[in-house]
Amino acid sequence: MICENYQEMSRQAARFIAQRILSKPNLILALPTGNTPLGFYRELVRMFKEGLIDFSKATVFNLDEFLGLPPQHPQSFRSYMQKYFWDHVNLRPESCHIPLSLPKDPDAECARYEQLIERHGGLDLAVLGIGENGHIAFNEPGTPFENLTHVAKLSLETRAREASTFGGLDKVPTHAITMGIKTIMRAREILLLASGEEKAAALSRSLKGPVTPETPASILQLHPNLTIIADSLAAKQL
Numbered sequence: 001m002i003c004e005n006y007q008e009m010s011r012q013a014a015r016f017i018a019q020r021i022l023s024k025p026n027l028i029l030a031l032p033t034g035n036t037p038l039g040f041y042r043e044l045v046r047m048f049k050e051g052l053i054d055f056s057k058a059t060v061f062n063l064d065e066f067l068g069l070p071p072q073h074p075q076s077f078r079s080y081m082q083k084y085f086w087d088h089v090n091l092r093p094e095s096c097h098i099p100l101s102l103p104k105d106p107d108a109e110c111a112r113y114e115q116l117i118e119r120h121g122g123l124d125l126a127v128l129g130i131g132e133n134g135h136i137a138f139n140e141p142g143t144p145f146e147n148l149t150h151v152a153k154l155s156l157e158t159r160a161r162e163a164s165t166f167g168g169l170d171k172v173p174t175h176a177i178t179m180g181i182k183t184i185m186r187a188r189e190i191l192l193l194a195s196g197e198e199k200a201a202a203l204s205r206s207l208k209g210p211v212t213p214e215t216p217a218s219i220l221q222l223h224p225n226l227t228i229i230a231d232s233l234a235a236k237q238l
């Protein structure tokens with residue numbers, strides 16, 4: 001679906017979720033962070049306040065979280081989700097999941113998170129953004145498609161993009177916990193959001209290029225139930 005602008009992309013994405021929750025109130029969702037979904041969360045909150053969506057039976061899992069930050073750090077993805085989404089809708093606190101940012105044993109935390117998703121019966125719908133290098137969640141180029149939730153080393157490119165919000169590159173975490181490509185591909189449905197000209201090349205390479213770990217989002221070509229909502233700038237090279 002190609003939308004005229006960011007606002008329209010956000011609105012369509014929120015309507016998409018509203019439809020899925022209407023047909024399955026206990027929907028199990030994977031959710032992204034970043035700039036792209038800000039408008040989407042704003043729309044979801046607005047629709048909730050207007051009585052159009054009820055999240056009381058839904059469960060949400062974040063795609064990823066930085067490692068090494070205190071959970072209340074303003075740049076943690078937990079803080080982001082509280083600020084833009086969790087705190088403004090009627091999700092039950094025990095239904096909001098995100099990997100721990102300071103786990104004692106990061107590998108054990110990855111296994112716990114993956115099992116928690118499985119125990120819920122798997123993801124009904126994974127909502128994704130896309131990085132300029134084609135990454136999804138924190139699966140950077142070169143990540144094996146077979147990976148489940150794992151500790152990922154962040155690329156310099158990805159860290160550099162975060163440098164200003166963290167107040168310097170040296171303050172940006174070097175690692176994160178992320179759902180793997182396999183975790184994401186097991187979702188019964190995928191919704192990818194893309195906005196802005198800087199995503200145009202990655203989006204076109206992902207959809208029209210070879211399926212290769214060098215472009216992590218290219219694996220989505222093999223998903224049987226994928227919807228992409230892009231604004232016209234991101235869709236420019238399609």
Ligand code: GLP
Pocket residue numbers: 032033034035036037063064128129130131132136137138158
């Ligand atoms: C981060 C997140 C991804 C997100 C990507 C793009 O790396 N881990 O989930 O899709 O950035 O972010 P933005 O939407 O800000 O361009």
